[in-house]
Amino acid sequence: MTDLLVLHTLRCLGFTDPARVADAAALTEADAESRLIDLAVEGLVTRTPGPFGGWGLTEAGKSEDARLVAAELAAAGTRDAVTGAFERFLVLNPELLDLCTAWHMRPVHGVTEVNDHTDAGYDARVLARFADLDRRAADVCADLGTALPRFARYRERLTAALARATAGELEHLADTTTSYHNVWFQLHEDLLVTLGIPR
Amino acid sequence: MTGIRPLSPGDPAGPGVLGGKGHGLVTLMRLGLPVPPGFVIPPAACRAYLRDGTFPDGLDAAARDLRAALVSVRSGAAVSMPGMMDTFLDVDPRSADLRAAVEAVFSSWLLPRAVTYRELHGIPHDLGTAVVVQAMVSGDRDEHSGSGVAFSRDPSTGARHPYGDVLFERPGTDVVSGRVATRPLGELEQREPAVWAALLDGLDRVERHYRDVCHVEFTFESGRLWFLQVRPGGLAGRAAVRVAVDLADERIIDRATAVRRVSARQIRAARTPRILITDDLDVIARGTGASPGVATGRIAVTADRAARMAADGPVILVRPHTSPLDMHGLAAAAGIVTTVGGPTSHAAVVARAMGKAAIVGAAGLTVDLASGQILTSGRTLPEGVLITIDGTGGELVAGTAETTTDESGSHLDRLLAWAASADTALSP
Numbered sequence: 001m002t003d004l005l006v007l008h009t010l011r012c013l014g015f016t017d018p019a020r021v022a023d024a025a026a027l028t029e030a031d032a033e034s035r036l037i038d039l040a041v042e043g044l045v046t047r048t049p050g051p052f053g054g055w056g057l058t059e060a061g062k063s064e065d066a067r068l069v070a071a072e073l074a075a076a077g078t079r080d081a082v083t084g085a086f087e088r089f090l091v092l093n094p095e096l097l098d099l100c101t102a103w104h105m106r107p108v109h110g111v112t113e114v115n116d117h118t119d120a121g122y123d124a125r126v127l128a129r130f131a132d133l134d135r136r137a138a139d140v141c142a143d144l145g146t147a148l149p150r151f152a153r154y155r156e157r158l159t160a161a162l163a164r165a166t167a168g169e170l171e172h173l174a175d176t177t178t179s180y181h182n183v184w185f186q187l188h189e190d191l192l193v194t195l196g197i198p199r
Numbered sequence: 200m201t202g203i204r205p206l207s208p209g210d211p212a213g214p215g216v217l218g219g220k221g222h223g224l225v226t227l228m229r230l231g232l233p234v235p236p237g238f239v240i241p242p243a244a245c246r247a248y249l250r251d252g253t254f255p256d257g258l259d260a261a262a263r264d265l266r267a268a269l270v271s272v273r274s275g276a277a278v279s280m281p282g283m284m285d286t287f288l289d290v291d292p293r294s295a296d297l298r299a300a301v302e303a304v305f306s307s308w309l310l311p312r313a314v315t316y317r318e319l320h321g322i323p324h325d326l327g328t329a330v331v332v333q334a335m336v337s338g339d340r341d342e343h344s345g346s347g348v349a350f351s352r353d354p355s356t357g358a359r360h361p362y363g364d365v366l367f368e369r370p371g372t373d374v375v376s377g378r379v380a381t382r383p384l385g386e387l388e389q390r391e392p393a394v395w396a397a398l399l400d401g402l403d404r405v406e407r408h409y410r411d412v413c414h415v416e417f418t419f420e421s422g423r424l425w426f427l428q429v430r431p432g433g434l435a436g437r438a439a440v441r442v443a444v445d446l447a448d449e450r451i452i453d454r455a456t457a458v459r460r461v462s463a464r465q466i467r468a469a470r471t472p473r474i475l476i477t478d479d480l481d482v483i484a485r486g487t488g489a490s491p492g493v494a495t496g497r498i499a500v501t502a503d504r505a506a507r508m509a510a511d512g513p514v515i516l517v518r519p520h521t522s523p524l525d526m527h528g529l530a531a532a533a534g535i536v537t538t539v540g541g542p543t544s545h546a547a548v549v550a551r552a553m554g555k556a557a558i559v560g561a562a563g564l565t566v567d568l569a570s571g572q573i574l575t576s577g578r579t580l581p582e583g584v585l586i587t588i589d590g591t592g593g594e595l596v597a598g599t600a601e602t603t604t605d606e607s608g609s610h611l612d613r614l615l616a617w618a619a620s621a622d623t624a625l626s627p
Contacts, residue, residue, distance in 0.1 A: 013526075014502075014522075014524035014525065014526055015502070048503075048507075050510055051510060052507075052509050052527055056503075094312060095315060097543040097545070097548060098312060098315055098543055099315065100543070101542060101547070104552060105542075105551065107319075113468060114551070122319075129314075129315045129318055133311070174548060174552055175552045181552075182526075185522065185545065189522060189524065199522055
């Protein structure tokens, strides 16, 4: 049987290395890599060598993932709940983008300049608004987790990213592959794929 | 001051009562410029409504007095909060929809995005917003109608000519949406010479009044121009430096004012590397600069191609928009261009996180994934062709381009000399 956990995790990550697949799917890196190799044997994923290389889905992998995810949703019978949560997610999405922009750029005396993170007060205000957004996102994630259990992992990953940023590792808001912004976008991609909505 | 006030050139109230948009409209009327009739519900009425649900008296009567078939209902806080609150168009002023629209605009003061905007810009949360209700003018009425936005000077360079976007036979919402390819403002001159002349006259008058570069929104309906908004200032970096020096040369402001207007931060921003704009520069398209810097590389239209091509030299990834699925391409590319989306889009956020030059919303470009090329009106650029992008000014040019950190050099030198002779320290 096709390994939907790893296939779908890679589908939402896009194109990446086994370490990130392992992190997103809560597996060890060795396990993730071994399962990616199995999927490659099935012709569903492929590895591109080179300095910017990594693992990605083949066209066959994309259609197989879409088919399996649609079947999973149909079996769960929770399309309406996922659709409702997606609509609420879309209300929060522009706010998340505003906050990421505010994190990178800040208006100072009429000039939008790169935020050099020397003004702790400004950074604290952005972080506080992230935390406020996260509280509202938690409700959406909870509903998604009830509708389809695999969505529960996003809540854990978002919480982990925000906790690290709050603890002072500020790059975990919007500047790393495991940042709040990145996990949020994988959730966005996952919702689109799950509901069969083209981007 | 909760009472409804007609938009009138004689109203002496300031932005605290009329809101920023309403105050600008009254100023336009005072300058003799055409503004659709309307009225303002002051921010105090918003505060009362949000406090205890009190709704201002006289809405129906004020709406009746407009004698308009349809009206627009827009927010207008004393301090500009662009795009953060609700706007309603084509509302029937004789229906319950009007009151619902006003209540929705009041309530939109508390939308989380608006709260975030105020937090980050240091705007007090207890101000409330004014509501501006005006007779609708339609940019899509007939072939002599349209909408646009215009700066009185080029916002990228500060050069002394109007710059903006126009759409023929379309409403203003399409111009600002970023989803429709706009036309350069100058096309108005050929197609609607009377509208063009009226617009130039209006831009000149608002500049002289505000003694600064101005930004206006306008609609023309059946060949007649209407101004819908005016906002002074807002330029950054070298454009701000050049405008301050030029305005002093034109004797619209004095030199001390020019020095006061430009902060040390503006001067630092003026020194960010930029493409050197010359007459023979082959500018293919222009978008919004979303992440500063200049990058040269070969066009790639998919993330996969960008990742592969990057092994042989720098690549510029050109996409309609980007998503997490493009991360490897974004990582491999030297610069990023998208044809839709604004400065808060995924591409812009990621480019800034990675410190790469990026242009977003280059609406004059089409990415043809099937043939692997990018198209503009009249030309085709296949994958692999060398281009250069400027993530500050938003220019995309063919081939390589010279860069400069002091294009505004002569302007900057003069401003600094004025500052030294006046012994006026630059503000921070």
